[in-house]
Amino acid sequence: MLILECPCCGVAGEETEFAGGGEAHLKRFGPGSSDDEFHTYLFAKENPKGVHFERWRHANGCGKWFLAARNTMTLEVYGTYSAQTTEPPQKIKDKISAKVPGWSWREFS
Structure with a gap:
């Protein structure tokens, strides 16, 4: 079970107190974007084995x-x-790099 700490209100809790929101740091495309850009945004998600960045909402707390x-x-x-x-x-x-040798931040487009 994941134990997450909300950086907004400082409360730590099990993942059941939070709601997952998918991959973090994605560029969102608005009106005027191409079909390919919108398709990539909706369907081309990373599903890595290892380090991953995610969006979470403190559903049973500050929201x-x-x-x-x-x-x-x-x-x-x-x-x-x-x-x-x-x-x-x-x-x-730095914490990730210390625990996962060879890891590097990937630029999101």
Whole structure:
């Protein structure tokens, strides 16, 4: 079971207190986007074995969205951070790099 900490209100809880919202850091396309861009946004998701970045909502708490970095194989949570950021804080990247040799941040398009 995942234990997540909401960075907005500071409450830590089991994953059942939160609602998953899919992959984080995706570029969202609005009106005027091409069919290919919209198709990619909807259907071309990463499903990595290892480090993954996700959106979560504190459904049974403050109700706010946040982002989490975790390992899909070990269920280790590297950290949570504000949903208003375009990439994880450096301390989370450093924690991942220390535990997963050879890992690097991929740029999202």
